Amino acid sequence: MNTSSESLPLVKPSLLKRGDKIGIVAPSSPSFEEGKLDFALKRFSELGLVPVLGEHVFDSLGDLAGCDKDRAHDLNRFFEDKEIKAIMAIRGGNGSARLLAMLDWDLIRANPKIIMGYSDITALLLAIHQKTGLVTFHGPTASSFFESPYTHEYFLKAVMDKNPIxxxxxxxxxxxxxxxxxxxxxxxxxxxxxxxxxxxxxxxxxxxxxxxxxxxxxxxxxxxxxxxxxxxxxxxxxxxxxxxxxxxxxxxxxxxxxxxxxxxxxxxxxxxxxxxxxxxxxxxxxxxxxxxxxxxxxxxxxxxxxxxxxxxxxxxxxxxxxxxxxxxxxxxxxx
Amino acid sequence: MTIKPHALKKGDQIALVSPASRPHSAEALARAEAVVEKMGFKPIIAKHALSINGYLAGTDEERAQDIMDAFSSDSISGIFCLEGGFGSIKTLSHLDFSQIKKHPKIIMGSHENTCLLTAISNQASMVVFHGPNICSVDRVESIAEIKSTLASSTILPPVTPSLGSFPAGFHHTSYPGNAQGTLIGGNLNAIASLMGTKYSAHFNNKIIFFCERDERNDIIERWFTSFYLAGHLKRIAGIAFGEFPDCGPKDSLSMKSYQDILTERMIEHKIPSTFNMPIGDSSLSRVMPIGIKAKLDATNGKLEFTESALD
Missing domain, CATH: 3.50.30.60 (LD-carboxypeptidase A C-terminal domain-like)
Incomplete structure (x- = not known):
C-alpha cells in the first residue's frame, strides 16, 4: 500500500514575504474559542501578512468544523487561489483524514504552497507530501500560534527565511x-x-x-x-x-x-x-x-x-x- | 483451505492463558478455573498467567511462550484467554504460526485478544473463536453458550438479537440487504491496530462483525476512517455491528453517535449492515467462529452460518 515518495522530487514552496496572503482553514475540528484566532491574526498583521479566512472556518458540526465537502472545498480553493501563499489550519482535533479522497492532487501539484499544522493535520501533511513531493510543515496552528517566543522564532526560520533552519x-x-x-x-x-x-x-x-x-x-x-x-x-x-x-x-x-x-x-x-x-x-x-x-x-x-x-x-x-x-x-x- | 479444530468433549483440558494483561487477582483466576470446570472441562493454568510486567502478564516472550506451549501440547484441546487489557499484539512477532498450524485447536478470546485471533486466523488458516475472556464470564448463560458452541461439530444456530436483550429481538438496520461471505471480526480498535501489517484481516468479500467497549465516538470514527481510506468498505460484503457498551461522546465534542457516523459510511458504500447484534463479550453475546462461511440478512437482523465451525 506504500506510496513511495522516493520517486517524487522534492517541491519547495516559495517563502512567505510581507504582504503575502495566508489562507486560514479548519480541516478538522472547530476552534474551541473562536476569539482565540484574533491573537494569531494580530501576530500575522505584525509580520505584514494578510490573513484570509476560509468560507467554512467557523462552521461546526459536532466535533468537526462543518461537513467533509465544505472543509475539503476550503482547502482546494486556497490551493487554487494564486494570491494565497500559505495555508494554515486553525486547529487539529479530528477529521482531516476524512478529506484525503476529496483533495485535488493535480491542483495541489500545480500550485505548491506552504501548508502548516500539527496533530490531526498530520494526515494532510503526510498525504500531500507523499502524493506530490511538496515540502509540508509540521508547526503551530493558528489558534496555538505564536503563543511562545520559541514557536514564533522557528515559524519565522522555517517559512520566512530562505536559509535552512x-x-x-x-x-x-x-x-x-x-x-x-x-x-x-x-x-x-x-x-x-x-x-x-x-x-x-x-x-x-x-x-x-x-x-x-x-x-x-x-x-x-x-x-x-x-x-x-x-x-x-x-x-x-x-x-x-x-x-x-x-x-x-x-x-x-x-x-x-x-x-x-x-x-x-x-x-x-x-x-x-x-x-x-x-x-x-x-x-x-x-x-x-x-x-x-x-x-x-x-x-x-x-x-x-x-x-x-x-x-x-x-x-x-x-x-x-x-x-x-x-x-x-x-x-x-x-x- | 481453512482448518477446523476438533470440537471439545467433556473432560478435555483447556489452557488458560493471558496473552495481554493479567487477571486482576489470584481470586479472579480461581473463579475462571471454576467457570471452566462448570463447563465440564479441565483448566490448565499457563505458566505466566499471573505474571506482572507493568500492564502485561509477563514479557512478550513469556506470553508468547505460554501460547506456543498450549498449542504444542498434545494433551491440551483448547485455549481460553483469561483477560483482555492490552498486549496480545506484542506477542505476534514471537509466535510460530507454522507450528500452530500443525496443532489446530480451539482458541477463544475477545477485546484486545482480537489481535491474536485475527493473526492466527490468517497466518495459520484456522477457525478461531471470538468469545468472552474467561475472567469476565459472570453469568450462567455465557457458560452454556461457550460450552454448546465449542462442543458442536454441526452448524451453529443463527445469530439474532437476543431474547434477553431489551426490547427483545431489537435490531437496527443501517443499510438493508443480504450478503454472504467468510466471517471475520472482533474488537474494532484491535482490527485497526493490525492495518499495514502482515497480520491484518483481509476484507474482500467478507462478512465482518465489529464490537467495541468504553470508547469515544470520535475515536471509533477515526479508526473506521482507516478502513474507508484503505478501500476496504468498497470490497466488504456485509457488516454486523455488535455490542458497543459504554461507547458514546464521553468527554469529546462529537454530537453524532457512533451509529450515525457508521451509518453514513454504510449508506455511502451500500453495505448491508445492522446494529445491535448480540456479539461482544457480555452475558448476551454469542461465541462467534472466525473463518467460516456465513450469510447476513441485514434487513431482518439475522446472521446464519452455512457450514460447521468445528470438526
Missing part, C-alpha cells in the same frame, strides 16, 4: 520546577544525516494500510502524541513495528508527549501501567539508529516548525558523562 535550540528553561521530560534524552546514541518525516503518532497510525501510509525508509522519523495512555502509545508503536516502519529508519526523534502519563488521559485507563519513557527506553535502547526523546515539537505552546522531506542531521552522543544532542535542519523547506 539550522541547529534547533531549546525553549528558555525554567529555573524552578522544569517541565518533564528534559528535551534531550538519549536512548541510543549515534550520528545520522537523512530527510526528516513524521508527525502525530495517532495520525501516522490512522493512515497505516491506506494509500497514504507513511514511508519511513532511510528517513529520520519524528513522532509525538497527546493524552494517550502509555499502553495506547505502545499499541501504535507495535503496529508500526509489525509493519516494518522502524526497520529502515535512519534516526528517531520522539517529541514531548503531553498528557501521556499513566492515568492522565480521560479514556482507556489501565491499572499497572508503565511510563512511556520506560516503554520507549525498552524498545529503543540499543537500536540500529540514534533515538532521542523530549524535544518540543508536540502539543504544547512551545513547538518548533519542521519542514517534511528536507535533509537533517542528528547527533546524539555521550561525552564526559553528559549527553550531547544536535538536531540540525540542513536544508531550507522554502525557496
Amino acid at each position: 539550522g541547529e534547533i535550540g531549546d525553549p528558555k528553561p525554567k529555573e524552578w520546577g522544569p517541565d518533564y521530560p528534559p528535551t534531550r534524552i538519549i536512548f541510543t546514541p549515534g550520528r545520522t544525516e537523512a530527510p526528516i518525516i513524521g508527525g502525530c503518532l495517532t495520525l501516522i497510525k490512522q493512515l497505516m494500510g491506506t494509500p497514504f501510509e507513511i514511508d519511513t525508509r532511510e528517513k529520520i522519523l519524528f513522532i509525538e502524541d497527546v493524552s494517550e495512555e502509555p499502553h495506547s502509545i505502545d499499541r501504535m508503536i507495535t503496529q508500526l513495528d509489525l509493519a516494518g516502519k522502524f526497520d529502515h529508519i535512519r534516526g528517531l526523534i520522539i517529541g514531548e508527549c503531553v498528557g501521556c502519563k499513566p492515568g492522565a488521559s480521560k479514556r482507556e485507563r489501565m491499572t499497572l501501567n508503565m511510563s512511556i519513557e520506560r516503554i520507549f527506553q525498552k524498545r529503543f535502547s540499543n537500536f540500529h539508529a540514534p533515538v532521542i526523546y523530549g524535544m518540543r515539537l508536540g502539543h504544547s505552546n512551545e513547538k518548533m516548525t519542521l519542514p517534511l522531506g528536507v535533509k537533517a542531521r542528528l547527533i546524539a552522543e555521550f561525552s564526559a558523562g553528559s549527553s550531547n544532542v544536535v538536531l540540525n535542519i540542513m536544508e531550507a523547506g522554502v525557496c
Whole structure:
C-alpha cells in the first residue's frame, strides 16, 4: 500500500514575504474559542501578512468544523487561489483524514504552497507530501500560534527565511520546577544525516494500510502524541513495528508527549501501567539508529516548525558523562 | 483451505492463558478455573498467567511462550484467554504460526485478544473463536453458550438479537440487504491496530462483525476512517455491528453517535449492515467462529452460518 515518495522530487514552496496572503482553514475540528484566532491574526498583521479566512472556518458540526465537502472545498480553493501563499489550519482535533479522497492532487501539484499544522493535520501533511513531493510543515496552528517566543522564532526560520533552519535550540528553561521530560534524552546514541518525516503518532497510525501510509525508509522519523495512555502509545508503536516502519529508519526523534502519563488521559485507563519513557527506553535502547526523546515539537505552546522531506542531521552522543544532542535542519523547506 | 479444530468433549483440558494483561487477582483466576470446570472441562493454568510486567502478564516472550506451549501440547484441546487489557499484539512477532498450524485447536478470546485471533486466523488458516475472556464470564448463560458452541461439530444456530436483550429481538438496520461471505471480526480498535501489517484481516468479500467497549465516538470514527481510506468498505460484503457498551461522546465534542457516523459510511458504500447484534463479550453475546462461511440478512437482523465451525 506504500506510496513511495522516493520517486517524487522534492517541491519547495516559495517563502512567505510581507504582504503575502495566508489562507486560514479548519480541516478538522472547530476552534474551541473562536476569539482565540484574533491573537494569531494580530501576530500575522505584525509580520505584514494578510490573513484570509476560509468560507467554512467557523462552521461546526459536532466535533468537526462543518461537513467533509465544505472543509475539503476550503482547502482546494486556497490551493487554487494564486494570491494565497500559505495555508494554515486553525486547529487539529479530528477529521482531516476524512478529506484525503476529496483533495485535488493535480491542483495541489500545480500550485505548491506552504501548508502548516500539527496533530490531526498530520494526515494532510503526510498525504500531500507523499502524493506530490511538496515540502509540508509540521508547526503551530493558528489558534496555538505564536503563543511562545520559541514557536514564533522557528515559524519565522522555517517559512520566512530562505536559509535552512539550522541547529534547533531549546525553549528558555525554567529555573524552578522544569517541565518533564528534559528535551534531550538519549536512548541510543549515534550520528545520522537523512530527510526528516513524521508527525502525530495517532495520525501516522490512522493512515497505516491506506494509500497514504507513511514511508519511513532511510528517513529520520519524528513522532509525538497527546493524552494517550502509555499502553495506547505502545499499541501504535507495535503496529508500526509489525509493519516494518522502524526497520529502515535512519534516526528517531520522539517529541514531548503531553498528557501521556499513566492515568492522565480521560479514556482507556489501565491499572499497572508503565511510563512511556520506560516503554520507549525498552524498545529503543540499543537500536540500529540514534533515538532521542523530549524535544518540543508536540502539543504544547512551545513547538518548533519542521519542514517534511528536507535533509537533517542528528547527533546524539555521550561525552564526559553528559549527553550531547544536535538536531540540525540542513536544508531550507522554502525557496 | 481453512482448518477446523476438533470440537471439545467433556473432560478435555483447556489452557488458560493471558496473552495481554493479567487477571486482576489470584481470586479472579480461581473463579475462571471454576467457570471452566462448570463447563465440564479441565483448566490448565499457563505458566505466566499471573505474571506482572507493568500492564502485561509477563514479557512478550513469556506470553508468547505460554501460547506456543498450549498449542504444542498434545494433551491440551483448547485455549481460553483469561483477560483482555492490552498486549496480545506484542506477542505476534514471537509466535510460530507454522507450528500452530500443525496443532489446530480451539482458541477463544475477545477485546484486545482480537489481535491474536485475527493473526492466527490468517497466518495459520484456522477457525478461531471470538468469545468472552474467561475472567469476565459472570453469568450462567455465557457458560452454556461457550460450552454448546465449542462442543458442536454441526452448524451453529443463527445469530439474532437476543431474547434477553431489551426490547427483545431489537435490531437496527443501517443499510438493508443480504450478503454472504467468510466471517471475520472482533474488537474494532484491535482490527485497526493490525492495518499495514502482515497480520491484518483481509476484507474482500467478507462478512465482518465489529464490537467495541468504553470508547469515544470520535475515536471509533477515526479508526473506521482507516478502513474507508484503505478501500476496504468498497470490497466488504456485509457488516454486523455488535455490542458497543459504554461507547458514546464521553468527554469529546462529537454530537453524532457512533451509529450515525457508521451509518453514513454504510449508506455511502451500500453495505448491508445492522446494529445491535448480540456479539461482544457480555452475558448476551454469542461465541462467534472466525473463518467460516456465513450469510447476513441485514434487513431482518439475522446472521446464519452455512457450514460447521468445528470438526
